[in-house]
Amino acid sequence: MFANRRVGAGALVAVIALTTGCAVRSDGPQAPGIEEAVARIEPALLRGHLQFLSDDLLRGRGTSDVGYEIAAEYVAAQYARIGPQPIDGDSYLQPIDLLEAGEDRGSSLDVNGLRFGNREAVFTPDWTGERPEISGDGVFVGYGLPYEGRDDYGDLEVEGAVVFVLSGAPEGWVEDARRAPLTRLQAETAYRRGAAAVVQIPSSEATERAQIGFERRLAPRRPLRALVDGTAAGFRTEAQLSPAAAEQLWDAWGLTRDEAIEMSEAGSAARAVGPVILTRDREANPSRSWNVIGLLPGSDPEWAGEVVLLTAHLDHVGIGEPDEDGDAIYNGTHDNALGIAQMLATAEVLSEVAPRRSIGFIAAGAEEGGLLGSWHYVRDPILPIESTVAVINQDGGLAAAAAPDEIYAFGDDLSTDLRVALDAAAATHGLSVVSEKRPPFGPSQMLLFRSDHYSFVLAGVPAIYLMPGFSIGGNPEAGRELWLDYLARINHRQRDNYDPTWGLESPVTMAGLSARLAWQLANGDAMPHVNEDAPVQRTRHSPQLPWFLEADAR
Ligand SMILES: [Zn+2]
Incomplete structure (x- = not known):
């Protein structure tokens, strides 16, 4: 029904020239x-x-x-x-x-030996097929926000690293007109600093409800999409962990969830978390x-x-x-x-x-x-x-x-x-x-x-x-x-x-x-x-x- 026609600016200039003053x-x-x-x-x-x-x-x-x-x-x-x-x-x-995300055939995330499969994380497809495997040093940066002197990264370099961010923002930030925009800039900040990939950790508890919310994301009614070159207008992460997987990570990092949140609130959570391998095997149709x-x-x-x-x-x-x-x-x-x-x-x-x-x-x-x-x-x-x-x-x-x-x-x-x-x-x-x-x-x-x-x-x-x-x-x-x-x-x-x-x-x-x-x-x-x-x-x-x-x- 719809022909595949590319529209060039030249054609439009011609339309304007033809119609100006008469249409x-x-x-x-x-x-x-x-x-x-x-x-x-x-x-x-x-x-x-x-x-x-x-x-x-x-x-x-x-x-x-x-x-x-x-x-x-x-x-x-x-x-x-x-x-x-x-x-x-x-x-x-x-x-x-x-491109539309399809079936996940076996993506995985290995964090210093701790492995999460496609039931423990929602993986974004490797849209263009250029980076099926991403490996690098893992870095946890709390909320990962920079703001007027505060920098959640501390002095950690993240060029080539896999950056883990806690979802959300410090208490009070969303009510602050000047800081609230930064709450959507977590992934942007990480990529701007050269991160190879960004993984989002939920800040909610591994309650049954949170887990059900996550299950829904595994088979979303609105699948993830991108343009054919893999780009979108903003804010994208390579993977989002389930609340239950997050609990395992806190354990491995020697933290309770409350401690992790507290340190993220204070902007003092930044730490290296060992080598990370992200393997993506999800259809992009x-x-x-x-x-x-x-x-x-x-x-x-x-x-x-x-x-x-x-x-x-x-x-x-x-x-x-x-x-x-x-x-x-x-x-x-x-x-x-x-x-x-x-x-x-x-x-x-x-x-x-x-x-x-x-x-x-x-x-x-x-x-x-x-x-x-x-x-x-x-x-x-x-x-x-x-x-x-x-x-x-x-x-x-x-x-x-x-x-x-x-x-x-x-x-x-x-x-x-x-x-x-x-x-x-x-x-x-x-x-x-x-x-x-x-x-x-x-x-x-x-x-x-x-x-x-x-x-x-x-x-x-x-x-x-x-x-x-x-x-x-x-x-x-x-x-x-x-x-x-x-x-x-x-x-x-x-x-x-x-x-x-x-x-x-x-x-x-x-x-x-x-x-x-x-x-x-x-x-x-x-x-x-x-x-x-x-x-x-x-x-x-x-x-x-x-x-x-x-x-x-x-
Ligand atoms: Zn709308």
Whole structure:
């Protein structure tokens, strides 16, 4: 059904040259229309998308499933109806070639003579078949975090070593806005220092419950995936030990679990643990998914080569075990049929104004479990990353809620330029942008790493992920309660289903804000930039590896 077509930037430049000034109304950059455009976003513009994409027919839109292909064809057909143009001939599809972890035929980890097999650890496949066996000195570094003078590595060198990190972070770090980002940097830190492999040790006890959680990981509903060159957008370890295996390791290292955690908390756990041999023998099976990309060419020939991107992932997690209601299909209505519906509504109204720069729409594939569609895109973009102005990502929301008074934007602290533009757009909608993020969304920046905008952060592009905030109708906690309920009962569960009684007021507000911000960025004089002091990639470029693996970052 989907031809294997590579999409080159050259083809797109040709599309822009052909269509600028004729496919869109050419009443010039001053064309108003944005007010009317935003006002056109009504529940009816979202509802059909949400209903169709949530249907059981789509089988939970699993990454390589026929249900996802139907969803992709649907989005392509919507682009064709609404206005965004194909990126390659008459095709909106960008293939993503993937590898998917299959059966583990006998991977093992030998730590100074103590051997763990594939029932005691989940092994990441040797994706490219280049490193089936990794051996080196073993080093335990506690949480393995560096921060303002603290360095969990002490003076241990780890070049060529197999680094063991304790999962999680010291108590209090996740509640500290400045330190929380570091909790996702354990593997990155180890690789940056030259580690040959990283093994994760669970910090939880070997309780029956923890063990069951681990068993589930052995046969996950969402298998590990990578692009064909073995890369992913971030944070990967070669193996994760079971809680029971961890207990054996503590024993061998002359520690109790509590002592190990205590020393890790204090940042004084670093020690050599003897020679390690990691042998990987797990299948990596080829599979494929697609990004669905449409482009509204800019109206100004000088600026049309620059593009503002709206992104939302189209995939969800597919089919699993039946829940207590006998429902086995993860329809993923909030996650992320909702973001797609918002993006399509945005595309529909922006097709009627004439922004100076181009605006691109990416329904990203293979987001669940690795951000792989967006990671593929930043490495093979339809317009150069250097000309990519900013990214507005939508993933989830509150379909049943009234319009919010405030919004969260993850990634807003990385680019003051983008935050200033967002503040202006939000103010027009009577919305404030939350600066002090609160649980369950903060102060930790974990959500920076949790959706497709992060792939663009890795490429040096200012990128934000928008969410309705906690204050609704003047009640500062109303939305927080809805979010807590959503996270506890619905998110990534079979019951994330469509309900036709939803008012969709909150999604309408989010779509309207996204449309206005995209329009503003597409017409604004200056390109936003990532802040000088941001702890991420600061210069736009297509990365071959996550920035922490690139030679100059080491
Ligand atoms: Zn999502």
